[in-house]
Amino acid sequence: MPESTVILSNKQVSHKVRRMAYQVYETNVNETEVVLAGIMKNGFLLAKRLKTEVEKISPLKVSLCEVYVDKKTPTNPVTTSMTIEDIQNKSLVLVDDVLHSGTTLIYGVKHFLDVPLKQFKTAVLVDRNHKKYPVKADFKGISLSTSLNENVAVQFDRNSCTAVLE
Secondary structure, rough: OOOOOEEEOOOHHHHHHHHHHHHHHHHHOOOOOOEEEEEEOHHHHHHHHHHHHHHOOOOEEEEEEEEEEOOOOOOOEEOOOOOOOHHHOOOEEEEEEEOOHHHHHHHHHHHHOOOOOOEEEEEEEEEEEOOOOOOOOOOEEEEEEOOOOEEEEEEEOOEEEEEEEE
């Protein structure tokens, strides 16, 4: 098994998520509701943590939406756990754990371009700075310049979350 280095401990992840929650609230201070759309698995788990923090610090109603993107074939149709009608005319934040090449995030963004939204932002815990698509994270926990052969993984356990460099 390759050696890995912890780049964010559970405590550090908690601090980053809390800071991102303040950014989400500041950006949506005039709204009553925000939709956190987490890209399946880790992006959705991060969105759940972000939801908890936003609700602690603000009066915003936070809805969770899971976004299903086929990571092996991202050109396949993207689906969500909420209907278009439930999302439209709201502020939406698309959430993923790591912004690697930008492929998953850009196809997630593309799905929501046909939905009339009040505001559309993106959030990631780790931005690797190796994008092949013109997509950026509006809210990010950490920016990390890595070599192309290094991988960043966010590991969610029952009560903790860490980010590691593999």
